[in-house]
Amino acid sequence: MIETKAPGKLYIAGEYAVVEPGEPSVIVAVDRVLTVKLTPSDDVGRVFSSEYGRMPVVWRRDDDDSIQLEHRPFDYVMAAIALTERLRSERGHEPLYFDLHIESELDDSSGRKFGLGSSAAVVVATIAAINEFYGLGLTPTDRFKLALLSTARVSPRSSGGDLAASTFGGWIRYTSPDRDRLLQDLERNDTVCESLDSSGWATFSVTQLPEPETLELLVGWTGSPASTERLVNGVEKQTPASSTSHENFLEESRGIVDALVSAMQEHNESRTLELVRAARLLLQRLGTNTGIQIETEKLRALCEIAESHGAAAKPSGAGGGDCGIVFAGPDSDNDAILSEWDAAGIRRLRLGVYPAVGESGGAVANG
Known part of the structure; x- marks a missing residue:
């Protein structure tokens, strides 16, 4: 079993402005986490989470190796699986099935969200787990970029600041990339690898900041x-x-x-x-x-x-x-x-x- 964790986040400053490429924000990663546990499976892949009710999301591959869903809408987890699997295929790794079990500390006991970025954390943890499963060797920045591309396909205006906090931890200064350009390049490029080097990343940056000493x-x-x-x-x-x-x-x-x-x-x-x-x-x-x-x-x-x-x-x-x-x-x-x-x-x-x-x-x- 592979187990990965991603923390939640809180914005300190720069809200609303940060959705514009290159505009700065300050964000902190918090020590409540979302956990993804990955186990190999045989003929289908499943995603187990309280978000989906009692029954798991089930996915299969079609004849051209694309990911196909059964009975569920396309969401952040499946976007992360689909894009990471696409990268896996580009790198020549054999396709395998796996189950994901998702557990979150980012909601209260009744399931109400605290606003700590659970959607971002599940994308980050899912990509980290699949990266380890296939041995893709992705760096934290690679994983962040893959997470943002996955998220942008579901929510194009998402700044990605929550993804950065979940990926890099600590206190950070963050500026967002040009998601419109990234999505255009993703559609135009033959490979995900090319999209990871798109000019749309030019305005993206993450700088880690010191923790306040007396506050x-x-x-x-x-x-x-x-x-x-x-x-x-x-x-x-x-x-x-x-x-x-x-x-x-x-x-x-x-x-x-x-x-x-x-x-x-x-x-x-x-x-x-x-x-x-x-x-x-x-x-x-x-x-x-x-x-x-x-x-x-x-x-x-x-x-x-x-x-x-x-x-x-x-x-x-x-x-x-x-x-x-x-x-x-x-x-x-x-x-x-x-x-x-x-x-x-x-x-x-x-x-x-x-x-x-x-x-x-x-x-x-x-x-």
């Missing part, structure tokens, strides 16, 4: 799952890429993220707190300008409680529910924050940071 990361869950894709599409509809307001938002987001990266690299904790607050204000203005509820009542309560006790807070990711993050310094009253969260129906998620991976323990991966 504690607190995470609160509002109990209301949110659809990132729906929220991002709603914002894009209200602020087209060609609009002045969109350009102004990107410029301000870029300035905040770049300054935050510098503050983290310099271990300037007071400046870090200041910039987290600035990132929250930017999301508030984006919500007001677009009419999209990014900061819900519970997210507002989460942030205001933390601010009233000396910490800095903001929604994480697209907002609309899910999680809020808090940077609490030595002068913050964490016990008071947690007590008032509990009274407001906000659940603390006890999350640590999943360790960084890098290419070989190193710090940077670039397109």
